[in-house]
Amino acid sequence: xxxxxxGNSQKHSIKKVLNYLKKKFNNVIYLDSSSLSKKKISKKLxxxxxxxLISYYNYYIFPVSLLKKTKLININFHPGSRDFPGxxxxxxxLLKNSKSYGxxxxxINKKIDQGPIISEKIFNIKSINNVEELQKITEKHMxxxxxxxxxxxxxxKQFTYNEEIKWxxxxxxxxxxxxxxxxxKKLNENLLKILKATYHKRYENIYLLDKYKLVxxxx
Numbered sequence: 001x002x003x004x005x006x007g008n009s010q011k012h013s014i015k016k017v018l019n020y021l022k023k024k025f026n027n028v029i030y031l032d033s034s035s036l037s038k039k040k041i042s043k044k045l046x047x048x049x050x051x052x053l054i055s056y057y058n059y060y061i062f063p064v065s066l067l068k069k070t071k072l073i074n075i076n077f078h079p080g081s082r083d084f085p086g087x088x089x090x091x092x093x094l095l096k097n098s099k100s101y102g103x104x105x106x107x108i109n110k111k112i113d114q115g116p117i118i119s120e121k122i123f124n125i126k127s128i129n130n131v132e133e134l135q136k137i138t139e140k141h142m143x144x145x146x147x148x149x150x151x152x153x154x155x156x157k158q159f160t161y162n163e164e165i166k167w168x169x170x171x172x173x174x175x176x177x178x179x180x181x182x183x184x185k186k187l188n189e190n191l192l193k194i195l196k197a198t199y200h201k202r203y204e205n206i207y208l209l210d211k212y213k214l215v216x217x218x219x
Contacts, residue, residue: 001051001072002027006041008034008057013143017056020147024154033059042066055108056146057139064110073159074108076115077146079138081122085113086171090134091180093125094197101125101134103142105149107161117165119152121145131200183209 003025007014009032021028029048031041041060045053050069055062055076067074080089081102093101102122107115121141128134153159180198183191199205207214 001025002029002049003052003054004029004031004045004048004050005054005056006031006033006045006058006060007055008032008059010034011057011139013139013146014056016143017146020150021054024150053108057142061112062108067108067110075118075149075159076106076108076113077142078104078106078113079135079142080104080113081120082117082165083168084172085167085169086176087174088172088177088180090131090138091177091197092172094128094131094134095180095193097193099124099126101128101138103138103145104165105145107159111171113171114167116161117167118159118161119145119149120162120165121148130196131198132202181207183207183214 003021005018005021005028007018007030018028018030031044033041038060042063045062045066046069049071051071053062053067053070053074055074057077057079062074078085078089080086080093081100081104083098084090084093084101090101100122102120104120105118106113107118109115121144123137123141125134125137128137149159180194183194194207205215
């Protein structure tokens, strides 16, 4: 059985989930979507006879033609609960002052973050104040969810879906995300809310105000 993990080596938990897979399966291949081009990933995947394809913090969107080739299942581990599918999931949770957040494991199909849900892990985020903090705690729960899903697979000899869990909305798009950075001219109380939901010290923080471009640097 060939298991392929497509993930992001910039995430601390990737080594742990990869080691877990190598202990459980005889044939495991890892592809790093944070360093490999889409072309190289596509070429490699198409050359393989895959039983289980796993997406874990992965940037690459699998084409339907590739998904159809997988013998057993295509699984995505998504850093966002059923309420926050798609792009900018951390940001929208903070922007909406959500009291809870989560991560989810679902089958990958032709619609982004809309496949049948296998499992979900929910946790309290009332005390979370920024994106970076939310990312760190989410990754810890993602790792736990990954182990739970595969432990269940080995116990039941199959992947099972939780039919009680349904996506609550359409996936957020990059366009939805970009709109957050267009500020209100009055710069009212929503400004701090927007900064809390979007500011990240590792990235360039650029906001649009009418014809002006604002760059915020904590230095």
